[in-house]
Amino acid sequence: MSGVKLLGINGSPASRRVEWALKIKGVEYEFIEEDLQNKSQLLLESNPVYKKIPVLLHNGKPIAESLVIIEYIDEVFEGPCILPKDPYDRAIARFWAKFLDEKCLPAVWKALWSQGEEQEEDKKEAYEVLKVLDNELKDKKFFGGDGIGFVDIAANFVGFWIGIVEEATGVVLVTSEKFPNFCAWRNKYLNCDQVKENMPSREMLLGYFKSRVQAVANGPK
Template sequence: MAEEVKLFGIWGSPFSRKVEIALKMKGVEYEYIEEELGNMSPLLLKYNPIHKKVPVLVHNGKPIAESVIIIEYIDETWKHNPILPQDPYERAVARFWAKFIDEKCLPALWNSTWSKGKDREAAIEEASQHLNTLENELKDKKFFGGEEIGLVDIVASFVGFWFGALQEVSGLELLTEEKVPKLCKWSYEFVNHSVIKENLPSRDKLVAYLSARFADASK
């Protein structure tokens, strides 16, 4: 029986793009369904009634929500080209850093560009600390996963691609070669990896979209 794989996402969402990257790394064929921010389809709401957001992966009629959970499901379902390490301890470490990026780093980076006044100052300081933490974790590795892209790299795609566009729009300079050279080198290697490059949104389109949002927020 042919497997049915569907992915509900939004073109500019780093979360649905992470899942696309995992599917492409595995060579899994899937149908992509574009959702609209703020106006999710009845089907999406049916499949993800708790969080009511993308991404949602539907595999043979069974829905899975939340990007990191989906990536782990993909890795366990299609065994070739592993995304998580095979060693239990290394898997736990990868999960730890993925959680740190999603729960600590990403919100701080987002707030550093969108907050105002003293809130923004605090967010910039926090974001800078988190970027330094990632810088130290990289050490001399090409990717967080070593020589190959793994779970932490995929989860960190917001840092590697989206935050650069946010910096351009907001005028912030946190992710720079002067401040975090290893992270900048990782970012370059990551976004220019053949699989990643093909599965990122147009940077010009993303910058235009963010610029419009930034202009609206400044009014």
């Protein structure tokens, strides 16, 4: 064992990002499944600021926040580069990863779970951020060019999870008519062996989100 532990959740996009980076580098690690309803003392001590997963422990030292962890892994461990080597390209990759986390994911998630008139407004916001991604992917196979890189790993929610949540909720955000470049990227992404190896069971996630939909439907009227 290399002295690497990952505190996370099997079905979490953020946890899966980190596992993907560790596998690219060929790093052996121990995965410790957390229960967010009963957080372990190790998690609370390792990430006292946010108290959330994922947290990487390397020789006992904690690193939190998935994108920060991936950069740490890329710098510390031998193996294929995850971020581009060129400083400008690295900065651009960081920009798009930040956009995915801070603008895209919240807008899409909100649109998928809101209802009624509120949902129509939320969909408009989601469409705006998805259009930005669609434009960025014009004439590109992946965000980083011909191969999967840092931004594609960061985009695992919109690449994999979003379709599952759409199926569970019955809310359709992404169509090839609206976002042809994004859909072309997603099709390549989902058919990539690297992606298939680093995502949780689709059936497991679909069952989980369907149960959430049912819980909302059976909630207070």
